[in-house]
Amino acid sequence: MNFEYSDKVQKLMKQVSDFMDAHIYPVEQEMHDLVAKEQWSTPALMEELKAKAKAAGLWNLFLPVAYGKYSAGLTNLEYAPLAEIMGKVMWAPEVFNCAAPDTGNMEVLAKYGNEAQKKQWLEPLLEGKIRSAFAMTEPEVASSDATNIELRIERDGSEYVINGRKFYISGACRKQCEVMIVMGKTDPGNTNRYVQQSQVLVPMKTPGVTVVRPMQVFGYNDAPEGHAEVTFDNVRVPIDNIIVAEGKGFEIAQGRLGPGRIHHCMRSIGVAQRALDLMCKRVNERIVFGRPMIKQQSVREDIAISACQIEQARLMTLKAAQKMDMEGNKAAKDLIAMIKIVAPNMSLDVIDRAIQCHGAVGVSQDTFLAHAWAGQRTLRLADGPDQVHMMQLGRDLVKQKAD
CATH class of the missing domain: 1.10.540.10 (Acyl-CoA dehydrogenase/oxidase, N-terminal domain)
Known part of the structure; x- marks a missing residue:
């Protein structure tokens, strides 16, 4: 490489x-x-x-x-x-x-x-004229297993009728959000759990769509996009709003999440790098116990290990990105899972050390650190919890060795 x-x-x-x-x-x-x-x-x-x-x-x-x-x-x-x-x-x-x-x-x-x-x-x-949302997660089921999704999408003549409840639907609180891609079940009785789901385009202003409330994330509402709880009460959309065809929802979701996961990781590295840069600036400026903070051995160690972790995650991200480009997203799924496990945890470690070096101001609104920590901790759940990625990665790695 x-x-x-x-x-x-x-x-x-x-x-x-x-x-x-x-x-x-x-x-x-x-x-x-x-x-x-x-x-x-x-x-x-x-x-x-x-x-x-x-x-x-x-x-x-x-x-x-x-x-x-x-x-x-x-x-x-x-x-x-x-x-x-x-x-x-x-x-x-x-x-x-x-x-x-x-x-x-x-x-x-x-x-x-x-x-x-x-x-x-x-x-x-x-063109950046409108915003959108992706509605998959539900409060009543473990949505990290997408086959659990319960929202119903039932055909009625030339329309689909949608009923169900979603939450943590990022972007749906914003007034400029005009459309959601909604995932639900069109064929819940199918013996193949992976073809029960479909995805359909639902304009926000469709009758029966209700944004109930913004969900908070560690006390932040993340305005203006927010993370909405949304209900669908006999929502009707044309059958032409289906994406590809009925039964393709799980396949589309998997195709969507690969690039999304690595994009999150790319940004996580930027968050961590900014936290490290702030930490370096802070410890050069602050005097503790009669000498600059950087003179403290523990502070030097925090900076060193943070730089190592960032560079490791950066290189893994680049390797995953290159494999996606050369062999496709599916071929790179193990590397994507690895970096999705590694990057948010790395960023949390670095931000935590930066907060510690900043003292009380590190948890205040006067730096970006507290909000960044909340965002990175949430990322350990977004697009699949760590445990799901580790479970699937471990399974696949063992299977490869057994073949």
């Missing part, structure tokens, strides 16, 4: 870094204040930043295969360092139209959507 980024990628890394320095870091607090005033709507400042990013050509960088005029056509390996840079500010990926859950939904529609679905929903998403 060649560890040197190409000239093209290095140029993009500089462009994204310069954009962050010029336009994003200076307005972190302003964005926070604007969201606090009107929680569930995209601030005008965000739209201004998106226009600047689009004008600079820093747009839809995540889409691995060029999609006409909308995509940069980068590989996963080329996108990795860019996602890392964006990940240093929680809301920055949206500026570049590279934010979940839209990225996963765009990939689903690009890969599986028909032409009418692409025209109605994919193109506005690629």
Whole structure:
């Protein structure tokens, strides 16, 4: 594996870094204040930043295969360092139209959507005109096993009728969210558990769709996107809103989650790197027991082990990304599982040490550390808990040795 980024990628890394320095870091607090005033709507400042990013050509960088005029056509390996840079500010990926859950939904529609679905929903998403949500998780079942999903999607003539309840549906609280991809069961009695599910496009304004409340994450509501509890009460949509066909929901979900998981890991590395950078700055400035904090041996060890962990995770992420590019997502599933286990835990370790070096301010609103810790701890559950990845990875590794 060649560890040197190409000239093209290095140029993009500089462009994204310069954009962050010029336009994003200076307005972190302003964005926070604007969201606090009107929680569930995209601030005008965000739209201004998106226009600047689009004008600079820093747009839809995540889409691995060029999609006409909308995509940069980068590989996963080329996108990795860019996602890392964006990940240093929680809301920055949206500026570049590279934010979940839209990225996963765009990939689903690009890969599986028909032409009418692409025209109605994919193109506005690629242009950054609307936002979307992905509705899979349910409160009554263990949703880490997607075959447990209970929401019903029943055909009635030329329509599907949808009934059920979802929660932690990221993005659904936002006023600009116009559509959800909803996963449910069209054939619950099928003896093959993996073809019981389907995915269907549901516009947010469809009668019977109710956003009940925003769910909190360690006390944060993560406005403006939020994580909604949503009920579906005899929701009717045209049968043309089905993605691919009935029974393809589980297959589509697996195709969606591979890239989504590694994107999270790329951003986790950025979060950890920013935490380490803040820690280094802090320990150089603070005097404890009569000397700079960096003179303390335990502090030096914390910095050293943090740097080691970040670099290990970074290299594993790049290896997984390269395998996805060269052999496909399915061939890279073991590496994707490994990095999904490793990266959030690594980031939590580094953030925790940074908080410790900052003392009381580390758990306050005066740094990004506390919110980042909450986000990274949540990531150990998002797109599959650690235990599920470890269970499946262990099973597959043993099976390979037995063959």
